[in-house]
Amino acid sequence: MFVSFSVVYAYRVNPSVHVLNGIDLHLTRGKVVALCGESGGGKSTVTRLIQRFYDPIKGSIELNDMDIRSINLTWLRKQIRVIDQDPVLPDVTIYENIALGLGEDDMEKGKDYVYQRVVEAATLADAHNFITTKCEKGYDTPVRIFSRLSGGERQRIAIARALISHAPILICDEITSSLDAETEKTVLGTLSRAMEGKAVLLIAHRLSTIRHADEIAFLERGTIVERGTHEELLRLNGRYSSYLKTLNGSAETFG
Numbered sequence: 001m002f003v004s005f006s007v008v009y010a011y012r013v014n015p016s017v018h019v020l021n022g023i024d025l026h027l028t029r030g031k032v033v034a035l036c037g038e039s040g041g042g043k044s045t046v047t048r049l050i051q052r053f054y055d056p057i058k059g060s061i062e063l064n065d066m067d068i069r070s071i072n073l074t075w076l077r078k079q080i081r082v083i084d085q086d087p088v089l090p091d092v093t094i095y096e097n098i099a100l101g102l103g104e105d106d107m108e109k110g111k112d113y114v115y116q117r118v119v120e121a122a123t124l125a126d127a128h129n130f131i132t133t134k135c136e137k138g139y140d141t142p143v144r145i146f147s148r149l150s151g152g153e154r155q156r157i158a159i160a161r162a163l164i165s166h167a168p169i170l171i172c173d174e175i176t177s178s179l180d181a182e183t184e185k186t187v188l189g190t191l192s193r194a195m196e197g198k199a200v201l202l203i204a205h206r207l208s209t210i211r212h213a214d215e216i217a218f219l220e221r222g223t224i225v226e227r228g229t230h231e232e233l234l235r236l237n238g239r240y241s242s243y244l245k246t247l248n249g250s251a252e253t254f255g
């Protein structure tokens with residue numbers, strides 16, 4: 001499974017402004033591509049195009065050599081799991097929220113199997129503990145918008161759902177930007193398990209989150225101006241590198 005992305009895009013409200021200007025990306029199973037750069041550079045727009053919330057005005061996005069415009073939309077979206085900074089969880093129980101990541105084949109294997117998979121994923125995502133100790137009805141606690149679950153807890157439920165999922169593409173959109181260093185470390189640990197064997201697109205503002213990516217694409221006003229590993233980009237001593245330096249010596253946050 002791989003995704004090739006080569007597009008020009010402008011939002012309808014402002015058709016003369018190319019928010020993405022011929023950027024190309026290649027996602028493949030087992031590889032983490034991090035997209036980073038200044039605010040407004042077009043990072044979130046890339047994730048919206050891959051999910052086909054919009055279509056490019058030029059170029060195409062291909063999944064296994066097939067233009068995604070020719071693929072059934074429901075099927076396409078089932079191939080992609082998105083975890084973002086502030087996940088909005090459907091108003092069903094925690095259990096159902098996690099089980100949503102399973103496919104029909106899994107559901108047919110019966111209740112015990114599904115239960116086992118849900119608990120396993122929640123444990124790996126470091127969520128089992130708060131689910132069983134903090135939530136009144138444990139896994140059967142309904143998740144409501146404005147519920148008492150913190151952002152970090154909702155995120156861990158979203159990660160558990162990604163862990164359980166067979167979707168080959170995982171998009172993580174700024175999931176660590178509001179976390180303290182300690183929680184970030186935990187989330188990154190669990191996330192790396194969710195990433196295994198998937199084609200991952202990681203959008204992040206924190207150096208600690210992106211530095212281990214297989215490829216970092218540095219985006220500036222809709223164009224990828226540099227790409228490589230963290231070390232390669234530092235050696236290049238170009239835009240990525242000078243951007244890090246503008247952080248007044250803070251090597252932890254950028255973007």
Ligand SMILES: Nc1ncnc2c1ncn2[C@@H]1O[C@H](COP(=O)(O)OP(=O)(O)OP(=O)(O)O)[C@@H](O)[C@H]1O
Pocket residue numbers: 011012013014019037038039040041042043044045046255
């Ligand atoms: N729905 C929209 N309609 C019109 N313009 C938009 C829309 N969403 C984003 N834009 C514009 O497109 C450009 C790229 O936005 P995008 O959100 O993709 O950037 P980003 O790199 O993800 O930024 P950030 O790091 O702040 O999240 C910005 O100039 C933004 O104002």
